[in-house]
Amino acid sequence: MSEYDTVSADVQHEEEIPEDHPRYQDLITRHRIENGVEKGITHLQGMHAEGRGSAFDYLLGEETIPSADAAERAAAAHLLLAEQPVLSINGNVAALVPGEMVDLADAVDADLEVNLFNRTPERIEAIAEHLREHGAEGVKGLTADARIPNLDHQRAKVDADGIYAADVVVVPLEDGDRAEALQEMEKTEIVIDLNPLSRSPQVAEIPIVDNIIRAVPNMTAHAEELATASEAELRAIIEEFDREHALEAAEERIRNGV
Numbered sequence: 001m002s003e004y005d006t007v008s009a010d011v012q013h014e015e016e017i018p019e020d021h022p023r024y025q026d027l028i029t030r031h032r033i034e035n036g037v038e039k040g041i042t043h044l045q046g047m048h049a050e051g052r053g054s055a056f057d058y059l060l061g062e063e064t065i066p067s068a069d070a071a072e073r074a075a076a077a078h079l080l081l082a083e084q085p086v087l088s089i090n091g092n093v094a095a096l097v098p099g100e101m102v103d104l105a106d107a108v109d110a111d112l113e114v115n116l117f118n119r120t121p122e123r124i125e126a127i128a129e130h131l132r133e134h135g136a137e138g139v140k141g142l143t144a145d146a147r148i149p150n151l152d153h154q155r156a157k158v159d160a161d162g163i164y165a166a167d168v169v170v171v172p173l174e175d176g177d178r179a180e181a182l183q184e185m186e187k188t189e190i191v192i193d194l195n196p197l198s199r200s201p202q203v204a205e206i207p208i209v210d211n212i213i214r215a216v217p218n219m220t221a222h223a224e225e226l227a228t229a230s231e232a233e234l235r236a237i238i239e240e241f242d243r244e245h246a247l248e249a250a251e252e253r254i255r256n257g258v
């Protein structure tokens with residue numbers, strides 16, 4: 001298929017997208033987000049977020065660069081060492097990688113918690129149900145009986161026995177102020193965001209500048225490989241990871257293609 005061939009906007013199932021299309025991964029991503037909007041999982045604003053992410057991914061070369069792989073390995077080590085790890089789920093994450101998030105949660109014994117910027121009871125329930133359809137057993141975020149201090153929007157609403165009590169939190173796809181507020185609560189944050197200049201990766205202990213579609217399965221693969229590693233080995237992986245270098249390497253690739 002040539003780069004100029006188009007794929008019908010009417011694609012009903014992602015299997016209809018030809019795997020040899022040069023923009024295959026981007027088309028799958030767009031299709032999942034559109035589907036998410038139709039199902040009431042993804043907010044319309046999620047389409048803008050997806051467009052931003054797609055532009056950065058294009059410039060990154062649509063691949064996991066070595067510094068992102070190192071971040072994904074350090075993230076897996078943190079999650080394995082954590083006492084109460086939680087993976088935060090918004091409408092884009094639920095549409096793009098529901099089964100992959102369930103697999104990661106299983107690999108590191110983490111909870112999944114729905115946390116939304118555009119929070120409505122209908123969306124919370126639709127996302128929880130979507131995760132259950134993909135194998136999640138318990139989904140948190142529905143009780144919302146605690147608040148993240150110093151955050152005056154809907155993302156402050158968390159479960160007391162979920163994000164509020166967590167020691168390590170994975171925060172994907174949000175350019176906002178929650179990451180900073182969670183840091184003030186002394187949590188270890190793992191942020192997945194294709195824009196290295198976003199607020200969230202800028203404050204994260206582990207910034208992962210990679211497409212969530214690649215990042216999450218790679219974190220799971222690292223976690224499975226490290227499942228029998230000693231505490232000292234896991235701590236050494238974390239120690240070796242250089243967050244400043246990871247952010248700079250990603251920016252360098254995006255700006256100069258290097």
Ligand code: PTJ
Nearest residue numbers: 045046049053090091116117118173175193194195211212
């Ligand atoms: O579901 P809700 O109501 O909680 O709303 C969620 C959205 C995504 C709409 C909200 O969090 C938002 O507006 O996000 P922003 O501010 O657009 O930030 C999203 C960030 O994720 C941007 O920096 C994008 O570059 C990045 N991003 C988008 N798609 C991907 C991505 N990063 C990794 N992988 C992606 N596929």
